[in-house]
Amino acid sequence: MKNKTFWIFALLTLSIISIAYSYTRFRFTNKEQKTIAECHDVPKTGEASAFLPTVENKKKPAGKAPKDMVWIPGGEFSMGSNVEDESLCSLSGVTKDAAPIHRVYVDGYYMDKTEVTNEEFEKFVKATGYITVAEQKPTKEEFPTAAEEDLITGSVIFTPTPTAVNLNNFLQWWSYVGGADWKHPLGPQSSIKGKEKYPVVHITYEDAEAYAKWAGKRLPTEAEWEFAARGGKTGEIYAWGNVLKPNGKFQANIYQGHFPIKDGDTGEDGYKGIAPVAQYSPNAYGLYDVAGNVWEWTSDWYSVDYYKSLKESGNVAKNPQGPNAYNDPKDPTQIKRVHRGGSFLCTDQYCTRYMVGTRGKGEIRSAANHLGFRCVKSI
Numbered sequence: 240m241k242n243k244t245f246w247i248f249a250l251l252t253l254s255i256i257s258i259a260y261s262y263t264r265f266r267f268t269n270k271e272q273k274t275i276a277e278c279h280d281v282p283k284t285g286e287a288s289a290f291l292p293t294v295e296n297k298k299k300p301a302g303k304a305p306k307d308m309v310w311i312p313g314g315e316f317s318m319g320s321n322v323e324d325e326s327l328c329s330l331s332g333v334t335k336d337a338a339p340i341h342r343v344y345v346d347g348y349y350m351d352k353t354e355v356t357n358e359e360f361e362k363f364v365k366a367t368g369y370i371t372v373a374e375q376k377p378t379k380e381e382f383p384t385a386a387e388e389d390l391i392t393g394s395v396i397f398t399p400t401p402t403a404v405n406l407n408n409f410l411q412w413w414s415y416v417g418g419a420d421w422k423h424p425l426g427p428q429s430s431i432k433g434k435e436k437y438p439v440v441h442i443t444y445e446d447a448e449a450y451a452k453w454a455g456k457r458l459p460t461e462a463e464w465e466f467a468a469r470g471g472k473t474g475e476i477y478a479w480g481n482v483l484k485p486n487g488k489f490q491a492n493i494y495q496g497h498f499p500i501k502d503g504d505t506g507e508d509g510y511k512g513i514a515p516v517a518q519y520s521p522n523a524y525g526l527y528d529v530a531g532n533v534w535e536w537t538s539d540w541y542s543v544d545y546y547k548s549l550k551e552s553g554n555v556a557k558n559p560q561g562p563n564a565y566n567d568p569k570d571p572t573q574i575k576r577v578h579r580g581g582s583f584l585c586t587d588q589y590c591t592r593y594m595v596g597t598r599g600k601g602e603i604r605s606a607a608n609h610l611g612f613r614c615v616k617s618i
């Protein structure tokens with residue numbers, strides 16, 4: 240059942256999965272160890288002067304910030320990434336959708352300090368009776384070619400392989416698991432008991448949006464997310480600076496070790512797999528886990544050339560809301576919005592999308608156990 244169902248949903252979930260791993264095919268097809276040996280601590284970047292100084296707004300709202308939120312002043316900044324490679328191992332690839340660097344202005348707003356937790360999401364569900372997409376039985380209308388017995392509730396879970404595998408096929412380590420959802424993050428036998436402070440996962444875009452609306456908040460635009468994650472700094476590679484491991488210490492929950500094999504994650508950063516929120520130092524605005532732990536939804540449609548169009552306009556983009564529609568000619572049927580920040584499955588060898596200016600994307604009705612969100616609130 241698991242495999243059959245998996246294939247039905249493979250297309251639907253492809254986009255989320257590909258966020259992290261599709262480009263591994265470029266890298267690991269041969270001489271894996273040799274390539275790893277070429278990895279370095281600081282990625283190659285394009286012309287540094289592409290970044291102009293961040294200019295924060297001075298105005299601050301009166302009164303205290305809403306509970307568990309911080310004030311993000313907004314202002315003008317240079318958005319995007321000039322990292323030339325996909326990884327720290329000189330792997331060329333898809334971070335190119337984060338180029339060119341372009342000038343953006345955003346108004347100030349409050350932002351959740353952390354990813355939304357299981358505890359917080361449970362309050363929403365108890366108050367509203369909300370049922371997430373993963374808990375809804377897929378319909379024949381949505382999957383017309385699926386057999387009836389394969390239309391079961393569930394979501395996608397990272398499933399380590401028993402032994403080393405050729406990393407050119409990410410379907411080997413992702414499975415659609417019946418009964419997986421936010422309350423059962425690792426499948427029907429698992430629970431969130433004792434995991435109240437962990438980020439909620441298996442959240443689709445509409446789930447995140449429903450929570451935000453209930454909470455009197457909204458999802459951040461991609462520009463708001465990046466402005467906040469940069470913490471008022473200019474053109475740095477990571478939310479904490481320009482070196483992945485200052486003083487040899489990881490600053491975010493990502494993945495170390497041999498991917499994707501069982502027990503391959505060494506947890507050198509302190510956590511194998513997902514971590515409770517706020518286990519690492521916050522950025523300069525007081526935000527935790529903007530890099531790693533779980534990917535975070537933003538409200539922008541994904542368009543592969545959106546940054547290019549903003550740059551070519553020649554103007555500072557004022558409070559950009561994203562393109563009018565999804566656009567990715569390489570994957571026209573999977574309708575996606577932008578994800579940001581990377582997850583506990585991103586490694587320093589590839590999937591370096593925890594670099595603060597880089598982008599991810601996900602099909603809007605797909606979820607996985609490395610995908611969550613945080614909210615913002617305008618004044």
Ligand SMILES: [Ca+2]
Pocket residue numbers: 492493494495506507508509510511512583
């Ligand atoms: Ca980790």
Ligand SMILES: [Ca+2]
Pocket residue numbers: 354528529530531532533534535580581
């Ligand atoms: Ca995160």
